[in-house]
Amino acid sequence: ETGVTQTPRHLVMGMTNKKSLKCEQHLGHNAMYWYKQSAKKPLELMFVYNFKEQTENNSVPSRFSPECPNSSHLFLHLHTLQPEDSALYLCASSPRWGGQDTQYFGPGTRLTVL
Amino acid sequence: GIQVEQSPPDLILQEGANSTLRCNFSDSVNNLQWFHQNPWGQLINLFYIPSGTKQNGRLSATTVATERYSLLYISSSQTTDSGVYFCAVLNAGNNRKLIWGLGTSLAVNP
Numbered sequence: 746e747t748g749v750t751q752t753p754r755h756l757v758m759g760m761t762n763k764k765s766l767k768c769e770q771h772l773g774h775n776a777m778y779w780y781k782q783s784a785k786k787p788l789e790l791m792f793v794y795n796f797k798e799q800t801e802n803n804s805v806p807s808r809f810s811p812e813c814p815n816s817s818h819l820f821l822h823l824h825t826l827q828p829e830d831s832a833l834y835l836c837a838s839s840p841r842w843g844g845q846d847t848q849y850f851g852p853g854t855r856l857t858v859l
Numbered sequence: 860g861i862q863v864e865q866s867p868p869d870l871i872l873q874e875g876a877n878s879t880l881r882c883n884f885s886d887s888v889n890n891l892q893w894f895h896q897n898p899w900g901q902l903i904n905l906f907y908i909p910s911g912t913k914q915n916g917r918l919s920a921t922t923v924a925t926e927r928y929s930l931l932y933i934s935s936s937q938t939t940d941s942g943v944y945f946c947a948v949l950n951a952g953n954n955r956k957l958i959w960g961l962g963t964s965l966a967v968n969p
Contacts, residue, residue, distance in 0.1 A: 787863070787959040788945070801955065833900055844949035844957040845890055850902035 748772045751836050751851035758826065759859050766821040766854045768836030774849070776842040777819040779811060782833040782853070794819060795842035826858045861886040861950040865960035872936050872967045880931040880963045882946030890949035891922050892957070893931050897942045905931070905944075936967045 749770045758764050770777060779791040793801035794813040808830075810822040819836055833853045839846040862885040872878055882891070893905040906913050906920040908929065913920050917936075922929040933940055943964050947957040 785961070787961055788947075790956055793955075803956075835900075835902065837902075843955045844947075847892065847904045847907050848957070849904070850894075853900040853902075855900070 748849050749836060749838055749851035751834075751854050753854060754852060755855045755857075757857045757859065758823070760826060760828070762826075763822070763824040765823065766834055766836075766856075768819040768821075768851055770817055770819075770836075770838040770849070770851075772838055772849060774838040774840050775816055776839045776846075777813060777816070778837040778839075778848065779819065779821055780835040780837065782835055788835070792821075793842060800842055823856075826856075828858050831856055831858045861888070861948065861958050863946060863948055863958050863960040865944075865946055865963050867963060868961065869964045870966070872965065874936060874938060874967055874969050876936050876967075877932070877934045878936060878965070880933070880944050880965075882929040882931070882948075882960055884927050884929075884946075884948050886927075887951035888924065888927075888948040889951050890957075891924075891929050892947045893920055893929070894945040894947065895940075895942055896945065896962070902945070933965075936965075938967045938969055941965055941967045 777794045781789045791805045792811045797813045812820040835853045836851040837848040839848045864883045896902045908920045908922045910924045917934045919932045943962040945962045946960045
């Protein structure tokens with residue numbers, strides 16, 4: 746699947762660092778999502794953007810800050826993270842906002858917080 | 860909220876074997892999807908199947924919405940089938956957020 750790309754693929758950062766994850770979709774979709782995937786837990790929806798407007802924030806700590814400059818690009822800005830934030834961060838897109846459409850996922854960013 | 864349970868949690872097969880993965884859900888759903896996550900993390904949608912049966916090559920899926928379960932069949936398994944299979948549902952009362960199961964981790968040995 747090359748429809749949704751994510752960079753970087755791997756990221757190691759200290760708790761005081763600031764970094765950003767980038768997602769780009771080439772599918773012409775209107776909705777984009779950030780998910781967190783941790784071991785032994787279901788995928789956790791973090792944020793949803795529909796037509797570049799945030800429509801969902803599922804009680805995500807403020808050390809995660811999303812940005813959606815247009816319908817094709819989505820960023821996740823990270824600052825003062827905790828070791829428990831280490832996880833696989835997945836970006837997805839779909840034609841419409843909501844679960845009624847198939848979601849297309851990027852390859853993920855494997856984040857390690859030291 | 861709706862609960863999604865997948866079984867078995869882990870499965871090891873020899874290449875060529877068949878298998879059935881199950882997804883149970885605790886409430887009415889408008890949508891059910893099966894995904895495969897390969898060992899490198901890439902998630903791919905396999906089926907969009909709120910009800911009925913669909914087939915795609917060696918894979919097929921059946922959802923019996925009235926009995927609140929779905930089955931994913933893998934026939935003549937190959938090593939490339941290895942990975943984690945997830946079921947995700949859209950609760951009839953909430954048309955926004957997919958609810959995910961914990962997945963079935965499949966290893967197909969040559």
